[in-house]
Amino acid sequence: MLTYSFSDTGSDSLYQHLYKCIKNDILARNLRAGEKLPSKRTFAKNLGISVITVENAYAQLISEGYLYSVPKKGFFVSDISMLPSGTAFGQSNLTRSLSDAAERTNMKNPGGKPDHADIEEAPGLASLPSSFIDLTSNQTDIRNFPFSIWAKLVREVLNENQQELVTNPPCGGVWELRSAITRHLKDFRGISVAPEQIIMGAGTEYLYSLLIQLLGFDKTYAVEDPGYRKIARIYEKHKVACRHIPLDESGVCVSALEKSGADVLHLSPSHHFPTGLVTPISRRYELLGWAARAEGRYLIEDDYDSEFRMIGNPIPAMQSIDLSEKVVYINTFTKTLASTVRISYMILPRHLADRFYRELSFYSCTVSNFEQYTLAHFIENGSFEKHINRMRSYYHKKRDLLIQKIRQSELAPHAIIREEDAGLHFILELHTGLSDTEICRRALQKELRIAALSSFYAQMAPGIEHRFIVNYSALPEEQIDEAIRILCEIIT
Amino acid sequence: MLTYSFSDTGSDSLYQHLYKCIKNDILARNLRAGEKLPSKRTFAKNLGISVITVENAYAQLISEGYLYSVPKKGFFVSDISMLPSGTAFGQSNLTRSLSDAAERTNMKNPGGKPDHADIEEAPGLASLPSSFIDLTSNQTDIRNFPFSIWAKLVREVLNENQQELVTNPPCGGVWELRSAITRHLKDFRGISVAPEQIIMGAGTEYLYSLLIQLLGFDKTYAVEDPGYRKIARIYEKHKVACRHIPLDESGVCVSALEKSGADVLHLSPSHHFPTGLVTPISRRYELLGWAARAEGRYLIEDDYDSEFRMIGNPIPAMQSIDLSEKVVYINTFTKTLASTVRISYMILPRHLADRFYRELSFYSCTVSNFEQYTLAHFIENGSFEKHINRMRSYYHKKRDLLIQKIRQSELAPHAIIREEDAGLHFILELHTGLSDTEICRRALQKELRIAALSSFYAQMAPGIEHRFIVNYSALPEEQIDEAIRILCEIIT
Numbered sequence: 009m010l011t012y013s014f015s016d017t018g019s020d021s022l023y024q025h026l027y028k029c030i031k032n033d034i035l036a037r038n039l040r041a042g043e044k045l046p047s048k049r050t051f052a053k054n055l056g057i058s059v060i061t062v063e064n065a066y067a068q069l070i071s072e073g074y075l076y077s078v079p080k081k082g083f084f085v086s087d088i089s090m091l092p093s094g095t096a097f098g099q100s101n102l103t104r105s106l107s108d109a110a111e112r113t114n115m116k117n118p119g120g121k122p123d124h125a126d127i128e129e130a131p132g133l134a135s136l137p138s139s140f141i142d143l144t145s146n147q148t149d150i151r152n153f154p155f156s157i158w159a160k161l162v163r164e165v166l167n168e169n170q171q172e173l174v175t176n177p178p179c180g181g182v183w184e185l186r187s188a189i190t191r192h193l194k195d196f197r198g199i200s201v202a203p204e205q206i207i208m209g210a211g212t213e214y215l216y217s218l219l220i221q222l223l224g225f226d227k228t229y230a231v232e233d234p235g236y237r238k239i240a241r242i243y244e245k246h247k248v249a250c251r252h253i254p255l256d257e258s259g260v261c262v263s264a265l266e267k268s269g270a271d272v273l274h275l276s277p278s279h280h281f282p283t284g285l286v287t288p289i290s291r292r293y294e295l296l297g298w299a300a301r302a303e304g305r306y307l308i309e310d311d312y313d314s315e316f317r318m319i320g321n322p323i324p325a326m327q328s329i330d331l332s333e334k335v336v337y338i339n340t341f342t343k344t345l346a347s348t349v350r351i352s353y354m355i356l357p358r359h360l361a362d363r364f365y366r367e368l369s370f371y372s373c374t375v376s377n378f379e380q381y382t383l384a385h386f387i388e389n390g391s392f393e394k395h396i397n398r399m400r401s402y403y404h405k406k407r408d409l410l411i412q413k414i415r416q417s418e419l420a421p422h423a424i425i426r427e428e429d430a431g432l433h434f435i436l437e438l439h440t441g442l443s444d445t446e447i448c449r450r451a452l453q454k455e456l457r458i459a460a461l462s463s464f465y466a467q468m469a470p471g472i473e474h475r476f477i478v479n480y481s482a483l484p485e486e487q488i489d490e491a492i493r494i495l496c497e498i499i500t
Numbered sequence: 501m502l503t504y505s506f507s508d509t510g511s512d513s514l515y516q517h518l519y520k521c522i523k524n525d526i527l528a529r530n531l532r533a534g535e536k537l538p539s540k541r542t543f544a545k546n547l548g549i550s551v552i553t554v555e556n557a558y559a560q561l562i563s564e565g566y567l568y569s570v571p572k573k574g575f576f577v578s579d580i581s582m583l584p585s586g587t588a589f590g591q592s593n594l595t596r597s598l599s600d601a602a603e604r605t606n607m608k609n610p611g612g613k614p615d616h617a618d619i620e621e622a623p624g625l626a627s628l629p630s631s632f633i634d635l636t637s638n639q640t641d642i643r644n645f646p647f648s649i650w651a652k653l654v655r656e657v658l659n660e661n662q663q664e665l666v667t668n669p670p671c672g673g674v675w676e677l678r679s680a681i682t683r684h685l686k687d688f689r690g691i692s693v694a695p696e697q698i699i700m701g702a703g704t705e706y707l708y709s710l711l712i713q714l715l716g717f718d719k720t721y722a723v724e725d726p727g728y729r730k731i732a733r734i735y736e737k738h739k740v741a742c743r744h745i746p747l748d749e750s751g752v753c754v755s756a757l758e759k760s761g762a763d764v765l766h767l768s769p770s771h772h773f774p775t776g777l778v779t780p781i782s783r784r785y786e787l788l789g790w791a792a793r794a795e796g797r798y799l800i801e802d803d804y805d806s807e808f809r810m811i812g813n814p815i816p817a818m819q820s821i822d823l824s825e826k827v828v829y830i831n832t833f834t835k836t837l838a839s840t841v842r843i844s845y846m847i848l849p850r851h852l853a854d855r856f857y858r859e860l861s862f863y864s865c866t867v868s869n870f871e872q873y874t875l876a877h878f879i880e881n882g883s884f885e886k887h888i889n890r891m892r893s894y895y896h897k898k899r900d901l902l903i904q905k906i907r908q909s910e911l912a913p914h915a916i917i918r919e920e921d922a923g924l925h926f927i928l929e930l931h932t933g934l935s936d937t938e939i940c941r942r943a944l945q946k947e948l949r950i951a952a953l954s955s956f957y958a959q960m961a962p963g964i965e966h967r968f969i970v971n972y973s974a975l976p977e978e979q980i981d982e983a984i985r986i987l988c989e990i991i992t
Contacts, residue, residue, distance in 0.1 A: 040694070041694070042675065147667065155662055162658065171571050172570075172571065173838070173840060174642050174645050174838045174839070174840055175571075176639055183570065203534050204534055210842070211864050211866055213863055214866055221738065225738075241862055245860065246713065247717045347668055348665060348870075349869075350865070350866055350867065367737070370730055370733055371705055371734075372839075374702035374866055376841050376842045376843070376868070377840035379868055
């Protein structure tokens with residue numbers, strides 16, 4: 009049984025002491041990844057401390073990625089906490105180890121460097137205990153996944169499509185699914201494409217890697233700054249040149265893009281992460297113009313949460329106004345269904361689809377047939393549309409409630425809400441003298457996780473401090489009051 | 501309605517004429533990918549020819565990848581048949597277009613260049629009509645997938661694991677599945693590893709791409725010659741240096757490997773594809789020695805069908821005798837369950853696992869939670885072991901029957917069977933004056949698809965002609981006699 013002495017805790021509180029002891033044991037490999045920790049109750053009893061103290065220490069370790077919890081099973085040492093053996097991490101080096109943990113858990117990096125608070129897809133992020141409030145999570149609330157209809161369709165597919173289930177699909181994916189998606193895109197997004205232009209993949213990250221192989225390792229790629237950091241990391245890991253292009257009030261700055269020497273621009277014009285900006289139609293045409301001016305230039309349009317636009321007419325996808333075959337459109341079902349359903353797709357312009365089939369069709373489709381057929385039926389029988397409508401109204405209601413509560417709270421005089429009309433997050437600007445890092449740190453201490461806009465910039469820009477990203481998609485309604493109370497407490 | 505004139509068929513048979521007409525329309529884009537062709541009966545009636553003629557033309561087009569069939573729905577223009585617009589392919593250029601079709605469908609390339617007859621995973625391969633006999637297919641027979649137990653487990657998971665299903669797993673995959681795999685590997689393969697060393701991925705091809713990012717784009721990779729061509733293609737598509745190392749009678753030739761300057765060797769010592777060779781223990785130690793002699797050297801051990809070894813004690817995996825953390829072990833469930841279930845995994849040595857979590861843990865796991873939990877339960881409740889045992893005995897029986905029938909046939913005096921004790925294919929050596937290309941071509945005309953060993957060599961070697969790969973895993977028993985009859989007809 010794990011035991012620690014509490015005879016000399018220095019200036020640390022009991023919970024801080026316990027937190028450090030466990031963390032050091034994890035860093036020293038005395039506790040191995042996957043190892044189960046004592047239950048909070050047993051541990052508290054054995055150490056002669058309160059259950060709340062253990063709970064707080066565990067919560068902190070979870071939030072930093074050292075532990076993870078499995079419902080009904082307990083707390084385990086996280087495998088994302090592995091560090092190189094022999095590295096001298098200890099209590100004296102807290103900043104360094106915190107920063108490494110943050111690196112691995114995509115959390116705010118207190119060192120001030122850009123971080124990787126990947127709200128869209130954050131797989132390494134351990135789930136927080138229910139007492140924690142998480143304004144960075146993209147996880148689907150269990151109540152929102154359409155389990156009963158999904159289960160029914162899985163059953164039908166397993167009964168009725170056995171031959172199809174064991175038949176190798178084309179490299180681009182199961183035909184029925186790609187056809188269903190084309191019909192959905194036409195009705196829902198005004199995008200007219202043929203099924204053979206659609207390539208299915210197990211997550212957008214995998215598709216990015218295919219795109220690098222398709223467009224070329226020798227090309228220069230550009231990403232938005234600020235932006236969804238994971239995209240830049242994927243380019244970096246593939247050792248291709250990657251430039252960070254600043255945004256102005258309309259989106260990617262065309263003159264900076266021109267100067268950068270980039271060939272391929274990766275952007276999210278429907279709803280930029282994290283600023284929430286929607287690129288207006290004029291800028292869309294300017295960017296298409298940039299792409300058309302030279303051979304080998306392309307735009308990768310990441311349309312990840314366009315389904316959840318709250319008000320107004322959706323602006324046409326760049327794909328749909330592209331006459332020069334310059335736009336690769338990417339979307340995913342991880343936002344609309346669940347982050348754990350790994351089904352995404354890209355739409356290639358015809359000449360790139362041709363190139364794909366010529367050069368890359370030896371790859372097997374990465375999505376299993378079972379889920380492709382289930383999803384195809386889900387779209388075809390209208391369930392997908394119903395589900396999106398239900399979710400949109402659910403998110404709409406939650407956003408309205410959250411904003412209303414903020415406006416009625418003591419936080420109201422100190423806060424401005426921005427970019428709340430698209431997607432599943434908005435920006436909360438707080439009037440405070442505290443630094444962003446300090447606010448995030450204090451919030452974490454109070455069991456609230458929130459990310460600052462500034463942490464998504466590669467190059468710092470003026471006037472971006474004190475803006476925080478409120479991702480409300482996974483926020484339970486019953487936590488709203490408490491979240492506002494904590495923020496109030498910190499800044500007032 | 502599609503129509504063709506049969507007034508001038510030249511020296512072509514009716515079926516050849518129809519085949520060429522349709523193919524030209526596909527190449528000229530008059531028939532678009534996804535377009536449905538007339539039913540055989542209707543088409544025959546309209547053209548005034550027999551149903552058999554249409555059937556033969558369709559079959560030929562399917563075998564070359566121009567068409568694919570969907571059970572109960574009909575015949576469609578394949579998306580793997582896309583070729584660059586404007587390329588002058590026509591009847592006069594049959595070899596060229598056949599060769600391109602072969603490129604895309606992983607079929608025998610009659611041009612004599614190495615081909616990509618990917619028997620392990622051949623996604624682009626359109627399914628042949630039932631009259632065709634396919635000795636290159638890896639597809640699971642519908643009767644062999646454990647549908648009822650799988651359906652039961654899916655139902656249970658969807659009922660009982662809802663919270664887990666929507667909770668983001670660690671980047672390496674769902675813990676329960678990785679634990680179940682470690683237990684299975686220990687019992688079944690003598691491999692002792694911790695769950696955190698296991699990384700799940702949507703197919704081995706995806707894992708290769710992760711490994712390049714992990715081991716380095718600046719490293720030189722080596723593959724076996726002959727070998728499973730897709731591996732070399734993946735390295736080529738990632739623009740990393742790739743060398744082809746010849747095999748001798750024990751496997752990869754160590755002196756050639758040494759000379760090549762390679763850092764990483766990709767091999768399948770349990771059952772080499774396509775030769776069937778099993779690398780003896782002495783050579784395994786030599787290769788481990790090679791890896792140990794320099795920093796940054798690694799072996800990627802692809803153990804893709806070790807579960808189906810037919811006789812004798814399985815030779816220990818290189819992973820299990822590796823004391824220097826030099827072996828990355830890769831295995832897949834596409835062989836044991838179905839080629840359309842995209843779940844594979846790799847085992848990283850501890851220091852590489854550390855590096856993986858440090859550098860690549862921002863990637864989301866590419867396998868959906870739903871299938872990870874279902875498979876975890878399938879392994880844990882003993883179903884997986886039962887399934888493998890059942891399949892092993894099924895394949896054993898089929899192999900015995902096939903070999904017995906060959907030995908009792910008129911083919912016997914002209915044939916030698918080699919390397920029949922491991923895995924799901926063996927080598928059939930035929931005494932004939934015909935070239936390999938000619939034999940494969942004649943076989944295809946007679947509706948039999950078979951691949952020659954020589955087509956898997958990057959550099960031709962002496963004495964490899966007239967050896968053919970017989971992949972019997974997907975061969976229905978009722979086709980055995982006919983397959984032997986056709987081969988007999990060709991070579992006698």
